[in-house]
Amino acid sequence: MSKSPLFDAIHTDDLEKMLTCLGGQQKKYDKGTFIMIAGDIVDFVGVILSGNVQVIKEDINGNRNIIAELSEGDVFGEAFACAGISISNETILAITDCEIMMIKFKKIVTTCSNACEFHSKLISNMLKIIAQKNLNLNEKIEIITKRTIREKIMSYLLTQAEKNRSTSFEIPFTRNELSDYLCVERSAMSRELGKMQKDGLIKVEKRNFKIL
Amino acid sequence: MSKSPLFDAIHTDDLEKMLTCLGGQQKKYDKGTFIMIAGDIVDFVGVILSGNVQVIKEDINGNRNIIAELSEGDVFGEAFACAGISISNETILAITDCEIMMIKFKKIVTTCSNACEFHSKLISNMLKIIAQKNLNLNEKIEIITKRTIREKIMSYLLTQAEKNRSTSFEIPFTRNELSDYLCVERSAMSRELGKMQKDGLIKVEKRNFKIL
DNA sequence: AGAATTATGTTGCAAATGCAACAAAAGGAA
DNA sequence: TTCCTTTTGTTGCATTTGCAACATAATTCT
Secondary structure, three states: OOOOOHHHHOOOHHHHHHHHHHEEEEEEOOOOOOOOOOOOEEOEEEEEEEEEEEEEEOOOOOEEEEEEEEEEOEEOOOOHHHHOOOOOOOOEOOOEEEEEEEEEEEHHHHOOOOOOOHHHHHHHHHHHHHHHHHHHHHHHHHHOOOOOOOHHHHHHHHHHHHHHOOOOEOOOOHHHHHHHOOOOHHHHHHHHHHHHOOOOEEEOOOOOOEEE | OOHHHHOOOOOOHHHHHHHHHOOOOOEEEOOOOEEOOOOOOOOEEEEEEEOOEEEEEEOOOOEEEEEEEEEEOOOOHHHHHHOOOOEEEOOOEEEEOEEEEEHHHHHHHHHOOOOOOOOHHHHHHHHEEEHHHHHHHHHHHHHHHHHEEEEHHHHHHHHHHHOOOOOOOOOOOOOOHHHHHHOOHHHHHHHHHHHHHOOOOEEEEEEEEEEO
């Protein structure tokens, strides 16, 4: 297993001790089975030790909507558990055979008596994970809030440029994924990317972008 | 001062002790002054003891964008501090005279020796605040991701109905605020609300909605 | 290599939406 | 009450966008 960011800066030896102390339960799920179903009570945080899962949300009409695909080291359920909303509205599906570690939320925030010096690191890791997600969500909202496709693209490219500290950079998305992220039609996005090049705003070559 | 959710379930008497232990610094800001400027290092969490502030983000072109308005009890800077992103890209402006409590992030996550039994409550409160924001952001993204205005409206109304456990409910927004939240033109939204009534989907009367 | 699959670009067209300008209604203040 | 401001609804119009259908590259598989 590759380590989860939840266990960052916690040595593997200490980790095992700590997990005992946390009462972490390790479970196996076969491909295609549900790890968690919308409506379930979530008083724990799930850590994926191996395998891949899908986070699914069903709308009123029963349409399945894949929110995310998670893999080794990723964490799920943390927002519900930490917000004190014990009932999840998401379903977690194992899309490969999986090993999952379930850790009760209470055990995480309540400092243990066994002088677990790593406990505070664990807590700070948990905060970091959620806060980071928070920033990512904010970033996305800032982008998809823009009115036109051109503005969305520009907004996205500018944040990427900032992250790369350069006006030339490679994006981590295929065209399809990018259009999903920006919440626009792929073809309309493609059209707009073309126009933006013609207008001399950007230069595009596959995943490589340059802002002019 | 009304208590911040950060101090939920912590008694006022204990709070003072704890704040000493946390090394919280209380500062005053005059109306119109900046409490924090984009680019500042944020290794603390700000709690508004009194007054109102605006969270402002400037885009590349220098356009000021008001992200939120916070008041007594609200917390700011927590996402940056907790994510370990020590540099904020937001500016905090005092729009009235303000009293702010600054608490170093490190002090929050590091359990103190003075047997602060409330410390773990503080941590769990912090987690709750950020996780709750997380869920709110997710909810908003789910809504504004929808393609058409009608779908956005419906999506919003359905979540409201769910929260109120009824198909009749009152929304907390004016039309303007609603259109901002949904990220659409007010007039276009108004037009669509009319159509939706004519189509027999909903019934609207000021802030009162009924899903049919 | 050859076939099949996937990713990307192109375009016509209808529908949706932003924008602007105005009208009506509601609420607040003097 | 009367005046003024704010909120909400209405509508014409130009633009943008989604959608569908197709063409062409690029990639993967056998």
